[in-house]
Amino acid sequence: MSEATIRLVIFAGVFIAMAAFELLAPRRAQRFGRVRRWPTNLGIVLIDSLVLRVVFPMAAVGTALWAAERGYGLLPALGISPWVAGILSFVALDFVIWLEHLVFHKVPLLWRIHRMHHGDPDIDVTTALRFHPVEIVLSMLVKAGIVVALGAPALAVLVFEAVLNGAAMFNHANCRLPLWLDGVLRLVIVTPDMHRVHHSVQRRETDSNYGFNLAIWDRMFGTYVAQPALGHEGMDIGLAEERGDAPTGLAWCLTVPFRKSARREAAPAADLPPVNKS
Template sequence: MKFLFAKFDKIGVPLLAGAAAALFILQAKYQLRKRVRPAAERYFENGSVALAALPTLRFALLPAMYAAAKWSNKNGVGLLQHPGIPKWLKYTAGFILLDYSNYLWHVLLHKWPLLWRFHNVHHIDMDLDLSTAWRFHIGENVASVPYRSLAVALSGVPAPLVVFYEIVFEGCTAFHHSNLKLPFWFERRLCNFIVTPRMHGIHHSIVARETNSNYSVVLSCWDRLHQTLRLNIPQQSITIGVPSYRSPADQSPKHLFLMPFEKPRPWQLPNGEVPAREELPGREHLLP
């Protein structure tokens, strides 16, 4: 299994680091949602989770997906392995298939209780910004290895595309988790094509109906296709997080690591109230 990816390490990583630095500065200057917790505390908590989880992406997930692609390419397995398919179409269709498989994976993370235990570590963050983009439990990242590798093999995508898509995937994840306030006119158009901060902010709402929407990662078309798109929630009306985890004590690194192995709490506030919101018309129309 190949572990060295020169283009990813020498080109992709610096690009992602530069994008992260730019987003970090911009989200501080142009803030979309008001913070509810001290930034330093959150950066420590989210950084602790990321420190354990991020290496699995580089040293387990990427090599596994690349190996799956090489195997499918060598053995002619997968949807795109027909010899008559031109190279440009393989790369275009391959990108689309990879992105669709990640939409389905995200839905699975929410719908399968076992996976939700791990993914919930990401969702109980009470603010949403760039650091949340790396706050994934190591167990979730490990679980993604067989799923995403199988998706690569069944799709039959070219092996180099796996590396390119992963760079785009990580960059878009950082972008739409950021607390960057884009010009509304621009974001209203942009979310027709890719996932944006306002769109993904709705996905992190404590209202269950809103959390169970906007699963797309790069291309936003999958939510439109599956009718899971929801844009009609004003950002300042959103409370970020999960209702049953509203205490700062829930955010400690120790609790975040152990949380998947505890009994899940019901989707309700500490006072027993279930967060709700009156359904507004025009689900596909972005609101400020």
């Protein structure tokens, strides 16, 4: 099968599984629900896919094959075996995606683009697909640059892309895991309860838990928050400055980076109990 076919099969399988899990064991009651939000979120992923194919037809795996044909990259130059190079590339790419996510929050111009993702007033499996086309293109450029610089094996890049996509749908899913299982899993990977904190309207919680796949980076760099201060049922999802239904519309999503920048203000510390960082 081609790269595109492999990724589509994995995407469809994980999406269906997570959507079913949400129906069987939902974590939170939703404000707007699927009928209102899903056409927009699924429309966005379709637009993203079309834009990416036009602007960056090689994608990350194609870039890896192109670099390999020319002998580019640090790992081949050091004579590292393909298996070790694959593992190193996977970990390096995951760290770069974590760092890129953090930068999109810290740089005002990039935050204007990333706000679309956080604008979803509910969080479920489709929120994982809700990224502005400009952010998708920028992210692909970053990944392609790292792939060429490392000389990452094409198979490792394919595995990383598939795992990252599946992990994002898993940790955005509105599903309830047993607490013991969540505690074990989040030692290694990002769980839904762990990532949901990141979608809180509270600035100090939004600026935490940036990981999409491996859970190590937030602990390593001090951005890990275990639980939301108001609990998963009590926390507000989305943007503090956008509490209506406008962010559920496709037009809002596509034009939000070009609107006047809204201030990102945290609630006064007295409004909330201390954040649990343990």
